[in-house]
Amino acid sequence: xxxxxxxxxxxxxxxxxxxxxxxxxxxxxxxxxxxxxxxxxxxxxxxxxxxxxxxxxxxxxxxxxxxxxxxxxxxxxxxxxxxxxxxxxxxxxxxxxxxxxxxxxxxxxxxxxxxxxxxxxxxxxxxxxxxxxxxxxxxxxxxxxxxxxxxxxxxxxxxxxxxxxxxxxxxxxxxxxxxxxxxxxxxxxxxxxxxxxxxxxxxxxxxxxxxxxxxxxxx
Numbered sequence: 001x002x003x004x005x006x007x008x009x010x011x012x013x014x015x016x017x018x019x020x021x022x023x024x025x026x027x028x029x030x031x032x033x034x035x036x037x038x039x040x041x042x043x044x045x046x047x048x049x050x051x052x053x054x055x056x057x058x059x060x061x062x063x064x065x066x067x068x069x070x071x072x073x074x075x076x077x078x079x080x081x082x083x084x085x086x087x088x089x090x091x092x093x094x095x096x097x098x099x100x101x102x103x104x105x106x107x108x109x110x111x112x113x114x115x116x117x118x119x120x121x122x123x124x125x126x127x128x129x130x131x132x133x134x135x136x137x138x139x140x141x142x143x144x145x146x147x148x149x150x151x152x153x154x155x156x157x158x159x160x161x162x163x164x165x166x167x168x169x170x171x172x173x174x175x176x177x178x179x180x181x182x183x184x185x186x187x188x189x190x191x192x193x194x195x196x197x198x199x200x201x202x203x204x205x206x207x208x209x210x211x212x213x214x215x216x217x218x219x
Contacts, residue, residue: 001026002119004081004091004112006105007156008144009123010131011097014158016040017213018123018192019094020051023060024210026090035061035088037081039104040096051212061088082111098140099147109149121189122152126159126176127169134179141184154189155181167200174203 005022009015019036026034036055055062063079085091095105105112112118122144124137131137145151159173170193181188190207198208 001090003085003089003117004093004115004119006093006095006112006118006120006150007123008095008102008105008120008148008152009097009158010125010128010137010140012128013097013123013125013131014160014192014213015097015123016094017211018121018156018158018209019092020054020212021192021207021209023055023090023092024058026092027058027060032089033059033061034090034092035063035084037079037084037091037093038062038064039093040101041065041104042096042101054212080111081108082115085115085117095148099143102144102147105148105150113150119153120150121154121156122186123156123158124177124180126173127161134176134183137176137180138183141180152184152186155184155186156189157191160192160194165194165197167197167202170197170201171203 001022007015007019023034023036026032052062063084065078081091081093093105095101122141124131126132131140141152155177157173157177159170159176161169170191174191177188177191188205190205191203192209193201193206194211195208198206
């Protein structure tokens with residue numbers, strides 16, 4: 001992982017679950033510390049802010065906008081990401097979905113673009129509406145870049161159907177991810193797969209992840 005990892009993507013693509021996993025994996029090295037920054041000021045559901053207890057137990061610092069998870073409409077972004085990165089070995093930034101969420105990231109584009117140790121991951125999920133074709137996924141990626149005034153560095157294939165995900169669904173998404181990679185010129189960093197399915201999936205460069213984010217009807 002880079003010093004700063006920015007996670008973007010379509011609503012429901014699995015950005016937050018991935019961000020939580022990256023933080024937990026970073027912190028699993030006892031000599032490393034990690035922090036999660038919740039920049040999702042658009043979607044009130046499935047946000048990193050819902051995992052404060054997990055972060056506390058894992059020794060992960062959680063940073064959120066002022067007034068996040070309150071009834072106030074506009075959270076205040078009162079922190080310096082580049083300066084925070086100097087305090088942590090890994091800083092994971094969970095960005096709100098689509099270009100609407102990426103506007104908040106644009107607030108920090110100047111300092112992040114000037115910081116040398118940053119990766120910006122574009123999370124794709126072929127089973128989500130509006131990103132079921134490579135063309136749709138690429139168009140959305142460029143919309144996010146325009147809104148954030150930043151460029152992605154790699155793609156994460158996180159194709160899933162929640163609890164209905166099968167090994168076949170993940171395997172079938174490889175062609176989709178490769179086409180997105182070809183059209184954008186960006187590498188595929190890894191394919192995320194739930195720990196329970198990893199041994200069944202015949203795909204390259206798999207990252208086992210835990211499913212932390214679950215819909216309320218599945219809790």
